[in-house]
Amino acid sequence: MAWCLHDAGEDFVVIDNLSTGFEWAIPQSVKLYEGDITDEKLLQTIFHNHDITAVIHFAGSIIVPESVSNPLKYYNNNTAASRTLIEACVKNNIKHFIFSSTAAVYGDPKVIPVSEDAPLSPLSPYGTSKLMTELMLRDTAAAHDFQYTALRYFNVAGADPEGRTGQSTRNATHLIKVACEAALGKRTHLGIFGADFDTPDKTGIRDYIHVSDLASAHYLALKRLREGGESIVMNAGYGDGYSVLQVIDAVKAVSEVDFEVKTEPRRAGDSPKVVADNSKIMSNLDWKPQFDDLPTIIRHALNWEKKLQFKNSL
Structure with a gap:
């Protein structure tokens, strides 16, 4: 997102506690405040020092199984922290807010592709923590001069096509990144978590969206x-579903490496199949995805993983 805004000539600042992020991931010309969005004094300093007119909120924890084992961490870091940030926006008369929500709010949807008006029944505290923030935004918009967009992400993957940044956190759980790590020998094998789902090949099906297309959706929403x-809530996905096995086969084809794959038990909170109905975002934004192609997503992720491997070897 920072590179998308930078490329568009926008003036912005970043706040990040760097618990999972890296200072080098944003353009050098962009001011970084290292801190937490729960720090009300820091937020007030930022809003006082800069003419902020909009907030794009990505901060939060995102590992579904961890949310099941440590729910209070997620209700604190996702829900309570978001409340602090929203309140600071209202106090400082900031009218525009864009929120990273998630398809996990749907749980195990009965109709595929799933639309925004489907029943909301999260299977994990992660999904619930994001849904609670959506509800706070809805109620805040009803009470104040405040408009928001919540984008419900499906499975984000890939990397900046120009190789400037990509997913870099250790111990990643995202399938395409993990598969790329296995292809490069960073992992001894790849685990498939559940091969008994009610899907054609018994593995989970997901809608994979390129991170650059997702960033452009945020900018268009702004x-x-x-x-x-x-105010609006929209799915951010392509409307195409791929199973875990299909993704693994695609990574092997792109990387030309036949890495080991092991079947392991299901993870708590995983849905069998989640694919976006993206008609709402397509009709409300002039959004034209540029990278709606699984091999392209994988190639960009693999290229970034190779760059990380080189960076870490220095």
Whole structure:
């Protein structure tokens, strides 16, 4: 997102506690405040020092199984922290807010592809913590001069096509990144968590969206709010589903490496199949995905993983 805004010539600052992020991941010209969004004094300093008109909120914890074993961490870091940030926006008369939500709010949807008006029944505290923030945004918008966009992400993957940044956290759980690590020998094998789902090949099916297309959706959502758009919740996905086995086969084909794959028990909180109905985002934003192609997503992720491997070897 930082590179997307930078490329568009936007003036912005970043706040990050760097618990999972890296200072080198943002453009050098961008001001970074190292701190937490629960720090009300820091937020007030940022809003006082800069003419902030909008907030794009990505901060949070995202590992579904961890949320099951440590739910209070997620309700604190995702829900309570978001409340502090939203309140600071209201106090400082910031009218536009874009929130990273998740398809996990749907749980195990009965209709595929799943639309935004489907029943909301999260299977994990992660999904619930994000849904609670959506509800706070809804109620805040009803009470104040405040408009928001919540984008419900499906499975984000890939990396910046120009190789400037990509997913870099250790002990990643995202399938495509983990498979790329296995292809490069960073892992001894790849684990498939559950091969008994009610799907054609018995593995989970997901809608994979390239991170650059997701960033562009955020920027278009920001433009929409600036132009007077009302608050809205939209799925951010392509509407195509791939199983775990299909993704693994694609990574092996792109990397030309036949790495070891092991079947392991299901993880708590995983849905069998989640694919986006993206008609709402396509009709409300002038969004034209550039990287809606699984091999392209994998190639960009693999290229980034090779760059990380080189960076870490120095």
